[in-house]
Amino acid sequence: MTDLAYLQPTQRVNVREVFGIDADMTVPAFAERDGHVPELDRAYRFNPQATLAILAGFAHNRRVVLQGLHGTGKSTHIEQVAARLNWPCVRVNLDGHISRLDLVGKDAIVLRDGQQVTEFQEGILPWALQRPMAMVFDEYDAGRPDVMFVIQRVLEREGSFTLLDQKRVIQPHPCFRLFATMNTLGQGNLSGLYHGTQLLNHAQLDRWNLVTSLDYLPPAEEAAIVLARVPALDTEQGRRQVRAMVALASLTRKGFAVGDLSLLMSPRTVITWAENTEIFQNLDVAFHLSFLNKCEPAERGIVAEYFQRCFDAELQAWAEPDMALHHAL
Template identity: 70%
Template sequence: MTNDVPLTRPDVRLEAREVFGIDSNLVVSGFAEPAEHVPEIDEAYRFNPDVTSALLAGFTHNRRVLVQGLHGTGKSTHIEQVAARLNWPCVRVNLDGQLSRLDLVGRDAVVLREGRQVTEFQEGIVPWALRRPVALVLDEYDAGRPDVMFVIQRLLERDGKFTLMDQNRVLRPHPSFRLFATANTVGLGNLNGMYHGAQRLNHAQIDRWDIVASLNHLPAPEEIEIVRSRVTSFADDAGREQVAAMVALAQLTRKGFEAGDLSTLMSPRTVITWAENVDIFGDTALAFRLSFLNKCDDAERPLVAEYFQRCFGRELDGSRALAATA
């Protein structure tokens, strides 16, 4: 990571209705030309209006935005695709259990300078991003370790200044630095047993986020079109009918999860994976077993097989055997 800091600021104004296809009169800031770390545009991506409006407020008005939702709903992708259309550099950091405070802040390291070993401070991702026109996205925000979370808390203050204790320096954020996060819960921890590793978060820290947006499953027609846009072999009328049945099955698993009948559910990501596997194996039932059924608890598989029968009008291969062993 270099120490030269670009002074670039947004230099164009864009109409949200035209760029993102949402019903909004928002005019947002962006960059005329893409730079390093700008994500690639996915032309098939469909934007959730509420979440898009929240993210655009984050980019244009420097609001800290937390996007919460179930796994596989595309929280991080949503942020990236907004950044891509604004030509705003975007860097993602996963707050898994292995990420330490030193990874975020930086540490002393031994380097070679003119053939001699010297100790030099290597800055972490936070000070690097803070000094640049970059959108820093903290993925799995509710899985971060306590020491990591307190490093982040200072960034959530109104002025966002960051102190490097080892360097006796106070960093001021670049005018175009932005901060976002994604989480499966809103700091409530692993209440339903679905998200192992999710931590209960300090309410004072959650309160520092200016905007909390919720991104969950799309309406069936939109989910169908997203799957078809990702897997082009389903672009014809027969493909639409098949994907509609797949999405209907996914929705049954979500209702079953909400009712406590299932311990897992099909995310939109899983539906796309299933469609891709149908392309590979040429068999809808086999692809379903490999994409989702084998992830389910043995006792729940007969119910999932029943969902398949209801949506496709035929039994899932081996469903009788599943019922016999249940």
């Protein structure tokens, strides 16, 4: 197998043919599929604006940020573009446990020739920087300040990276690409929805070349994705059911926007509900377990009303599963 560090893009991908976007644009792609390339999801639906921004990132080495509510598929969007370009990709979640040492590297005791010796182990950032790798920082607005300043230098297009402990300057691989996803716009937890997010340094935000937002898909496209994930529902009755599920999810999003609900149904939740419906063979039970039990007790009446409007039936109260459900399990 070819060493990852020596892989180069040798093909050009037509954006109109591969992504279905009306744009006269070609993007470099790799002929070989490395083990770091994400799995291809043929059912994935691309948002044109976000996709063009991501493709510009790959083609022209632009630093790209995707912002949007949870469940809109921000990270998956980048991964699925990379999958179609055969571009190796690695995701790093900037949760509170990711430290500067995790990114940069640290000294570690290793066994060499039967002797314990101390060696410097590279962190994920210098490792990726030296390879044709698309690096995605998830939850970018939740990163610790010390971690964010480590990232700041490599945000420059040709930004080198200095390993102080090694007295070594690393030049980025020509095919290294950098992306990030975040729920807020770097202004902290103004809505109260995303605890743990931080106010981002404006000098750092200014270094991102492209910023785009990703919203929820139109209902018809969202329903098509659910059916692709749960093919057993692709019947006349199942399609009606999925359309009602998506309509209910849309109502929760509107209710959240006006302050009636403190929680909304993301496309991920709708897919989970559909999958759980197949497991439990009961729409109402699956809805309780997938979404309703997450809601505040005072809000469940509103959600039940949404359910009645979309399914023209009352949501059944939680009860002990019947024998048919036991049999299904």
